[in-house]
Amino acid sequence: MAAPTTQKPKPLVCFSFAAYAKALIDHLKSSGIAVFDGLSDAEFTSIEATFGFSFPPDLRPILQEGLPLAPGFPNWRSSSPQQLQILLKLPTLGLLKQVSQRKFWCESWGGADQPDDINEALALAKRFLDKAPVLVPIYRNFYIPSEPNVAGNPVFYVNGGDVRLVSFDVTGFFQEAEFLNISRTSRIKAPAWAATSARRIDFWTDVAARGDSRWWSGDDLGSCLEEMFWRLRNGGWKEEEVREMMMMDGRDERKCVGPGVAKHVRVLSLVLLRAGWTREDVVYSLGLQDEIENGLIEGKS
Incomplete structure (x- = not known):
């Protein structure tokens, strides 16, 4: 054999x-x-x-x-x-x-x-x-x-x-x-x-x-949006592009947003989505994986 x-x-x-x-x-x-x-x-x-x-x-x-x-x-x-x-x-x-x-x-x-x-x-x-x-x-x-x-x-x-x-x-x-x-x-x-x-x-x-990786946390939404503005500018975006994403050209969304981290996240997420990020990218960048897994935030929101 x-x-x-x-x-x-x-x-x-x-x-x-x-x-x-x-x-x-x-x-x-x-x-x-x-x-x-x-x-x-x-x-x-x-x-x-x-x-x-x-x-x-x-x-x-x-x-x-x-x-x-x-x-x-x-x-x-x-x-x-x-x-x-x-x-x-x-x-x-x-x-x-x-x-x-x-x-x-x-x-x-x-x-x-x-x-x-x-x-x-x-x-x-x-x-x-x-x-x-x-x-x-x-x-x-x-x-x-x-x-x-x-x-x-x-x-x-x-x-x-x-x-x-x-x-x-x-x-x-x-x-x-x-x-x-x-x-x-x-x-x-x-x-x-x-x-x-x-x-x-x-x-x-x-x-x-x-450092706290969640730089968006806190009670001052204005400072969060300011931080977001400069992070996008430092990332290479033009000022007019950032202002358009954040709707800072004459309209101020901050007036219709109440206090609370959840609403802060909602506004910041919207800015990132307007910048062309996917939902998955936003979840990862804002560190929301644990909240979604624990049911604190709806996964499809």
């Missing part, structure tokens, strides 16, 4: 960093984003030596494949050293400004209470911030830590004292298309090696955990 043949298992598909980088850059180009020749090894070496950090190994192949130069992207090739230094220091400078205004303080810096002397508080905060991993700008206020120098670091949004975790890694960040006004239906597929949880990053993870 012939020996039974055993079928060899099919090899697992391996998505390399280079393959993903090429697919992403091609996707950005097809979406109308200006992309120039990628950085050379010599350019990487020069940048890292000048500013004292290393590009994460999953961001480096992207910039090596192509250098996006649409508004909001850092120009690692042509910006002056002073401009790049400001970009790299902006997250910590923003936090130091919050410290100077007594709006931000960490217990790990020396107690729950900030020192009464502002200069003393700033010196103490700066000493600790200088030890925090350098945040490498990806786009506008979105950064990826340079340490640890391994693939899979999370992406943070940092704007003054507003520090939030936005994605588990760089692939998750580029999956979200709305930050570039790219159609959400054309988002690029995440590779097999994409992170499925957020790695802990010294200092930044703890600061992000302090």
